[in-house]
Amino acid sequence: MSDQSQAWMERIQAAAAHGEAIRIRGGATKDFYGQRLEGAELDTRGHTGIVNYEPTELVVTARAGTTLAELEQALDAQGQMLGFEPPHFGEGATVGGCVAAGLSGPRRATAGAVRDFVLGTCIIDGRGQHLHFGGEVMKNVAGYDVSRLMTGSLGTLALITEVSFKVLPKPAAEATLVFDMESGVAVENFNAWAGQPLPISATAWVEGRAWVRLSGAEAAVAAACKRLGGERVDGEAAAAFWRSVREQTHGFFEGDMPVWRLSVPSVAAPLGLMGERLIEWGGAQRWFRTNEHANHIREQVTAVGGHATLFRGGDRRAGVFHPLDPVMAKLQTRLRQSFDPAGIFNPGRLYDGA
Numbered sequence: 237m238s239d240q241s242q243a244w245m246e247r248i249q250a251a252a253a254h255g256e257a258i259r260i261r262g263g264a265t266k267d268f269y270g271q272r273l274e275g276a277e278l279d280t281r282g283h284t285g286i287v288n289y290e291p292t293e294l295v296v297t298a299r300a301g302t303t304l305a306e307l308e309q310a311l312d313a314q315g316q317m318l319g320f321e322p323p324h325f326g327e328g329a330t331v332g333g334c335v336a337a338g339l340s341g342p343r344r345a346t347a348g349a350v351r352d353f354v355l356g357t358c359i360i361d362g363r364g365q366h367l368h369f370g371g372e373v374m375k376n377v378a379g380y381d382v383s384r385l386m387t388g389s390l391g392t393l394a395l396i397t398e399v400s401f402k403v404l405p406k407p408a409a410e411a412t413l414v415f416d417m418e419s420g421v422a423v424e425n426f427n428a429w430a431g432q433p434l435p436i437s438a439t440a441w442v443e444g445r446a447w448v449r450l451s452g453a454e455a456a457v458a459a460a461c462k463r464l465g466g467e468r469v470d471g472e473a474a475a476a477f478w479r480s481v482r483e484q485t486h487g488f489f490e491g492d493m494p495v496w497r498l499s500v501p502s503v504a505a506p507l508g509l510m511g512e513r514l515i516e517w518g519g520a521q522r523w524f525r526t527n528e529h530a531n532h533i534r535e536q537v538t539a540v541g542g543h544a545t546l547f548r549g550g551d552r553r554a555g556v557f558h559p560l561d562p563v564m565a566k567l568q569t570r571l572r573q574s575f576d577p578a579g580i581f582n583p584g585r586l587y588d589g590a
Contacts, residue, residue, distance in 0.1 A: 263328025300332025338388025
């Protein structure tokens, strides 16, 4: 274990005094995500260690530079897991980067997103103050909203030094069912099944096949398999598929074509976009590999009440993230000024000028 917080406070205070930009990075596995990378690097990987872990309380606290692999190994030894199934995108992925990126894996639609599992955070703000928000117990809500603000902020508000997570027991049994069906039918079925007492923990559609993962008690999983039918896939073959979706190593993500992430209502009809598709979260997250213009993509998504992010590759001049409406843009500016008045943290990572 290693605590670098005092040195970071001093460095941030000096940077704020001189107006010098700082680029926060952990394992650099998500450097591709967001707009530009700017500023002198502040590497969090020296700030490591699981500070507190109470398996009986389903709570773990770790420093920002701790790798996700180390944290997940410790949880696995106790038969527990991070319920939001975070993607790593590389061996060096860290706890701080996981929260700052705010990305969740296949289990997100049924278990919840990253922010739903963050109980508390310690941060260093743009003034160099070390602050603690939230707590280490599931019922503690003091400062909870501030902890949630850090999730998905891409390091533009503060430097995360420590995070407390709620964790979940690993399911007693799992099975994956595969069905041959077109995408529209798959989305209809995903939504219909979600309204039934079935232990569904993940869904995906790609290349003409719908995948459904069941997790829970052995009797419940067995009964659901019998009820739904389909081709059953177990063991490493099933684990490999869900891992390939989570880590984006599936063949769908290969190639140079831009990858867009579309967040839409799960019941939204198929969008009028050309390109290859992969659908997750019961239809609420739809990946597209397409060369269509950003404006056209966002028009289609906005029409159904969603938003679109240019996740990998492509021309970023139109912005990586969906444009904010004036009210949200003003709110974001105020938040940034409150946490980082000198604007030193990861400038331009989310939006130009922010």
